[in-house]
Amino acid sequence: MNAPLPTHLLPTVNAREVPAAFLDALQARFGAQCSTALAVREQHGRDESAFTHVPPPAAVVFAESTADVADAVRLCAKHRVPVIPFGVGSSLEGHLLAVHGGISIDVSRMNRVLHIHAEDLTATVQPGVTRKQLNEAVKSAGLFFPIDPGADASIGGMAATRASGTNAVRYGTMRENVLALEVVTARGEVIRTGSRARKSSAGYDLTRLLVGSEGTLGIMTEVTVRLYPLPEAISAAICSFPSIEAAVRTTIAIIQMGIPIARCELLDGGTVKMVNAYAKLGLREEPMLLMEFHGSPTGVQEQAEWVQEIAGEHGGQAFEWATTPEERTRLWTARHNAYFAAIQSKPGCRAISTDTCVPISRLADCLLDSVAEADASGLPYFLVGHVGDGNFHFGYLIDPDNPQERQTAEALNDRLVHRALALEGTCTGEHGVGLHKIGFLRDEAGEGAIEMMRTLKRALDPDNILNPGKIFAL
Structure with missing residues (x-):
């Protein structure tokens, strides 16, 4: 036992x-x-x-x-x-x-798209609207909302955790794409922050304070977000590499050369194998970059040619292009299903997920050492990454009833986070702190910054009723 x-x-x-x-x-x-x-x-x-x-x-x-x-x-x-x-x-x-x-x-029943201002490239929604629902509502206007964390998350939840995802390398995160909020405070008062204007110097930036606060400072009841014109042309490609290092070096070169790639996702060979089994695909079971290019037909072609040349210099091969919506959907569905493919590969398991992000120049240093440690542990894992912005995720697959596996996974995560912090990165690029990363936030921010956060929390929620016990201990 x-x-x-x-x-x-x-x-x-x-x-x-x-x-x-x-x-x-x-x-x-x-x-x-x-x-x-x-x-x-x-x-x-x-x-x-x-x-x-x-x-x-x-x-x-x-x-x-x-x-x-x-x-x-x-x-x-x-x-x-x-x-x-x-x-x-x-x-x-x-x-x-x-x-x-x-x-x-x-708030899932609060799922109405309230206003679409196509001429201003903004939309106001209730918090239970999901990202897919919003994109369905605005596509007839030739617009889209680019933040894509993989799951069909709610806009309110995405704002609360400052989510990002696969498009962040080009379009940013929820921090850059939330313009205004309606929020219920700890006293039950309804307030509004921000406006639909693209910039403002009016007082404290309460919108940015609340985005990423994880429900600890207020409950969002309306969210106003930026929209973007649907690209004239979209092209996706996959490229296999002889090693993870080659794929990462390719990514670093793409970003440092200023190529405006829209998505750049890494899957290691083991994860590709899991995805193949889950989605009945025939992808090469080697480290792989899944990329997407947005722009004019000429611009997309130029970007793709530059990237293919860079990849070739690092041993990239077997480029597969996907220019039709159906082909692109097939590839991105495979990427978004990586988590479920991994869970299915070990029935009954749970995943201890990591979420570090480092400056792009330090990506190889952080990622390769972490891969070596995970391999040496003997614990099965999957590896995916929004590597275009230096963010990547291990998922250590554990038996939830086996404390030794849990301890091994947590030890790997601990070493990974402290490696990222030593490289001037962060413990969480997009998932938020919640319960799991409370200690890591203290290591990253320092006690002085945490005390400032506590001061804000006590001022806005003196009885500590809004999602207490998350982000830090009072």
């Missing part, structure tokens, strides 16, 4: 009492929109992280409007009950877990 996990690998659960009077008031206000059924609570008490055995929230409110969110938060504030916003549950770092108890506010 396996021993329990060491306490330093488990989240600290310190659930507060939820008064019966609070639950009665919640039921009176929301009726069928409020559920205390165990199955519903358990669904909202877990995410895609490897954390298990955390009690679910005491209730789930299915908000359908800003007024619903504000009323629920006001009740929570009155009774000092924690509240956790919930979108689609695709978080990887334990953001949704009720480690302090409380309730979950599910």
Whole structure:
């Protein structure tokens, strides 16, 4: 029989009492929109992280409007009950877990695209709108929203975690693409930050403060985002390499030469093998770059030719071009399914995901040493990366009931993060801190910066009811 996990690998659960009077008031206000059924609570008490055995929230409110969110938060504030916003549950770092108890506010029913201002290249949506839904709504105007973290995440969740994904090398992250917010504060007050103007010097930049705050400073009820014209021409290509180092050196050369590549994704040979088995593809089972080019037909062709030449200098071969939407979809579906392909390769496993990002010039130093350590550990893993902006992910595949495998994975992650920090990188490029990276954030930011964050948290949420226990400990 396996021993329990060491306490330093488990989240600290310190659930507060939820008064019966609070639950009665919640039921009176929301009726069928409020559920205390165990199955519903358990669904909202877990995410895609490897954390298990955390009690679910005491209730789930299915908000359908800003007024619903504000009323629920006001009740929570009155009774000092924690509240956790919930979108689609695709978080990887334990953001949704009720480690302090409380309730979950599910905003998935707040899924309307409110305004599309095609002439200004902006859209305003409710937080439950997903990225695919938004792109479907704006494509008839010849526009698209480029942030693509892989999962069909909600716009609210993406803003809360400052998500990015495969297009970030060209279009940036949620930080650059959120213009304005409507937010419910810890007191249940509705405020607005920012505007649809492309720039402003009016006071503190509250929008940027809230983007990436992971639900700890307010609950987003509207998000205004930038849109972009659909490219005139799009071309995708895959290229295989004799080694991961050759693929990484190619990526560094592409970025340093200023080629405006839209996507540049790395899969190692083992991951390609998993994807082949999962998606019934016949890709060469070698390290691979999956790339995409946006622009005019002439510009796309020039970019692709430059990249092919650079790749050839590093041993790249077997270029496969995908110019039709169907071919591109096939390739990007394979990339987006890498996580599920890996999970299926070891039935019953969970993935300990890493999320480091380093300056592009240090990418090879960080990645190659980390690959060597992972290989030496004997633990199965997958490796994918948005390497065009220096961000990559290992997924160490573990038996969740085997504490030795968990400890091995966490030790690999620990060494990887500290290697990235030594190279002036970050512990998280896009997943956020949540529960899993609290210690790493302290190592990265320093106690002085963490205390400044605590000061902001105490000022805006004095009773610590907004997603408490995440990012740092008060």
